[in-house]
Amino acid sequence: DAGVIQSPRHEVTEMGQEVTLRCKPISGHDYLFWxxxxxxxxxxxxxxxxxxxxxxxxxxPEDRFSAKMPNASFSTLKIQPSEPRDSAVYFCASSRTGGxxxxxxxxxxxxxxxxx
Amino acid sequence: SQQGEEDPxxxxxxxxxNATMNCSYKTSINNLQWYRxxxxxxxxxxxxxxxxxxxxxxxxxRVTLDTSKKSSSLLITASRAADTASYxxxxxxxxxxxxxxxFGQGTILTVHP
Numbered sequence: 001d002a003g004v005i006q007s008p009r010h011e012v013t014e015m016g017q018e019v020t021l022r023c024k025p026i027s028g029h030d031y032l033f034w035x036x037x038x039x040x041x042x043x044x045x046x047x048x049x050x051x052x053x054x055x056x057x058x059x060x061p062e063d064r065f066s067a068k069m070p071n072a073s074f075s076t077l078k079i080q081p082s083e084p085r086d087s088a089v090y091f092c093a094s095s096r097t098g099g100x101x102x103x104x105x106x107x108x109x110x111x112x113x114x115x116x
Numbered sequence: 117s118q119q120g121e122e123d124p125x126x127x128x129x130x131x132x133x134n135a136t137m138n139c140s141y142k143t144s145i146n147n148l149q150w151y152r153x154x155x156x157x158x159x160x161x162x163x164x165x166x167x168x169x170x171x172x173x174x175x176x177x178r179v180t181l182d183t184s185k186k187s188s189s190l191l192i193t194a195s196r197a198a199d200t201a202s203y204x205x206x207x208x209x210x211x212x213x214x215x216x217x218x219f220g221q222g223t224i225l226t227v228h229p
Contacts, residue, residue, distance in 0.1 A: 004158075031215050043159075043204070043219040056216060091158055095215060101208055104149050104161030105217060 002026075004108035006092050012114045018080040021111045023092030024073055031095040033105060034067055034077050038088045049075065082115045089113070122205060122223040130228050135192040137223040139205030140185075146208040148181055149217065150190050153202045162190075162203075197229045 005024040013019050025032050033048040047057040052069045060067070064083070069075040079086055089112050093105040123138045139148070147166045151159040165172045165181045165188065172179045178191040192199055202224050206217040 033217075035219075042221045045216060045218070048216065050215075093159075101146055101215060102164075104151070104164055105159075106161070107151075107158035109158045 004092055004094050004106050006090075006108035006111050008111060009109065010112045010114075012116065013082055015083055015115055016081045017115075018078065019082045019086075019113060019115075021077040021090050021092075021113070023075045023077070023108060025075070025092070025094030026096070026106055027073065029094035029096045029106070030072070031105075032069060032075050033093040033095075034075070035091040035093065036088045037091060037110070043091075046077070079113075082113075084115045087113055087115050122203070122220045124223060125221070126224045126226070128226045128228065129195060131195060131197055133195055133227075135195050135199070135225055135227070137190045137203050137205075137225070139188045139190070139220055141188075141205075141207050141220075142186065143209055145183070148179075148188050149206045149208075150177075150179060150188075151204045151206060151219075153204065153222070155201070159204065192225075195225075195227045197227050199225060200227045201225060 007022045030051050034046040035043050036046055037043045046059045047067045048055055049069045065079055067077045089110045091107050091110045093107045095105050121140050129135055145167050147164055149164045150162045152162055153159045163174045163177055163179050165179050167183055176193045181188045202222045204219050204222045206219045
C-alpha cells in the first residue's frame with residue numbers, strides 16, 4: 001500500500017498564476033479530504049468527498065478555490081488566481097468505508113505552496 | 117474556529133519521562149482521535165476513542181475521555197527522542213453521519229535524549 005500520494009511536494013508560483021494540487025487516495029477508500037495548514041489558522045478542512053461526490057465545501061475560502069474528484073483514484077485542488085495569502089501546506093487525506101467514525105484518516109505528505 | 121484546544125502548547129521533557137497532553141472541546145462528539153505530525157510530514161493517526169469509552173491503550177499510549185468535562189488526555193509513557201513531534205486531537209461532532217474531523221491547534225512535544 002503506497003499510502004495517500006500528493007504531488008507536487010513543493011510548489012513556488014507567482015501571484016496570479018493558476019496552481020493545481022493533486023492527490024491519489026488509498027485504493028478502496030471512499031472518503032477524501034483536503035486540508036490546509038498554516039501557523040496562524042492551524043488545520044482547516046477545505047472540502048471533502050464521499051464516493052467522488054462533494055459533501056461539504058463550506059471551508060473553501062472563496063471562488064478562487066475549486067476541487068474535483070473525477071474518479072475514485074484522483075482528486076485535484078485548484079487555485080486560480082493564486083495570492084500570497086494562499087501560501088500554506090495543503091494536505092489530502094482519505095478514509096475507508098465506514099467513515100472516520102470508526103477509523104482515522106490516512107494523510108498524504110502534503111504540498112508546500114509558496115505564492116510570491 | 118477550532119473544536120479542540122490542546123494544552124500545553126509546548127512541552128519539553130527528558131527521555132524516559134512521561135508526557136501528558138490535554139484536549140478540550142466544545143460540542144458533543146461521536147469520537148475523539150489523536151494524531152502525530154513529525155516536522156515537514158503529514159499527520160499520522162494514533163488512536164481513536166468513542167464517546168462511550170473512558171480509557172483506551174495502545175502500546176505506550178494511554179488516552180482518557182471525560183465527556184462530562186468535554187476533555188481528553190494523551191499520555192505517552194517512557195518517552196523517546198523519536199516521540200518528538202506535534203500532537204493533535206481531533207473530533208467528529210455527535211449526531212452526524214458525516215466524517216468531518218475538526219483539529220485542535222496541537223501540542224509541540226520535544227523529548228531530549
